[in-house]
């Protein structure tokens with residue numbers, strides 16, 4: 013009886029977890045499961061009721077099984093929290109040529125449905141503007157109804173792909189329309205969202221999501237099964253996910269296929285039960301200054317260098333970019349519409365190189381953030397207005413390269429998982445202009461100055477280290493509570509900046525873009 017009540021309570025809280033998750037979904041973080049793993053930030057953290065169940069032992073998990081609620085982990089002797097999180101496991105695929113074509117076909121079908129729906133919406137809007145009384149399909153069910161009526165006529169080949177492919181395209185369109193409406197009504201945070209545009213073949217991201225049908229991780233840990241595509245070999249072992257499925261602490265919610273450069277990926281969205289970690293030094297506080305010269309500088313004085321191979325790649329990338337523009341000029345001079353074979357080769361090489369650079373950078377960020385969360389009870393970072401800064405063109409490239417936004421995104425969910433607390437400084441906290449010894453605030457500090465010199469006490473210190481120390485010192489002022497408040501404190505501290513540093517206020521944005529304060533070069 014008690015068990016039943018516990019199960020009911022669990023399901024009720026899970027329902028609310030889902031709702032909250034979809035509201036705040038949007039930021040996609042990464043977790044270090046090799047280069048190809050992606051993880052959504054922890055969206056919900058709470059203590060599950062302690063109903064003890066025997067873990068299920070199935071090796072594969074299809075959706076019929078997956079819809080079963082998760083078994084609840086028993087609390088361990090230390091009583092650490094069990095977190096229910098949505099996490100994505102991403103694996104590179106190794107498809108056969110026939111499967112490669114099927115993958116392209118599925119994402120192409122998704123794009124076709126999106127464009128078809130958008131054309132329909134536009135046509136209906138025009139008709140309505142002309143005074144006709146017509147329905148404009150604005151939601152997924154409405155769009156799907158229209159599609160099902162029209163597909164035999166519009167796309168007689170539709171059976172070649174899973175019906176989920178089209179549904180996924182229409183879903184994307186419904187979301188885009190919804191975002192446009194919400195943005196116009198002022199109920200959506202962030203930059204204004206324009207009316208959806210058509211997706212072009214070689215421009216749009218190739219991806220498509222499956223939510224029903226056979227979606228499985230095969231027991232050999234080197235194959236996955238997807239609707240209509242069948243069993244596809246994976247480039248790397250799926251053991252990280254397979255183990256959790258076998259233990260019954262995870263269930264697959266959906267699978268998304270996508271292409272980056274020449275490589276296909278599958279990303280499973282998974283509901284996972286994780287036991288919350290504990291930082292090694294719960295009482296320790298560390299300030300993290302994210303930089304450009306270094307990946308980061310810690311208030312402990314440690315400097316984490318940018319990954320070495322990245323700089324070599326940058327040189328190759330510049331060379332290839334020059335080659336590409338030369339070939340493009342030649343193409344235009346010759347009056348050719350499409351790029352020639354050589355130019356396509358250059359473009360492919362560039363795409364591969366950029367994907368590799370992103371992987372290396374992400375790997376370094378993962379290693380850093382995981383280490384921080386495992387070691388320190390409290391981590392203090394700056395509030396960086398990344399979208400504002402990226403619009404400042406001179407800084408745009410270096411900032412995008414350094415993955416400024418990403419580091420905080422990673423810290424946000426990893427701190428919850430690891431039981432650490434993340435504190436984000438106020439948007440305009442002058443971390444680099446303040447003296448970390450006496451608290452004197454300098455009027456200005458040029459971007460080029462590498463050291464901080466205090467006018468009052470004469471302190472001379474590395475600029476980034478000074479900033480990191482100021483951030484670490486901030487936590488005493490801001491929170492004052494012990495690191496044991498773990499989950500709650502994190503939620504409270506992170507939430508106001510949960511939109512990824514974007515600001516609704518255009519003035520604040522402009523100020524951030526123009527001011528030197530939060531940026532150090």
Ligand SMILES: [Zn+2]
Pocket residue numbers: 447448449450451452466467468469470471
């Ligand atoms: Zn001073």
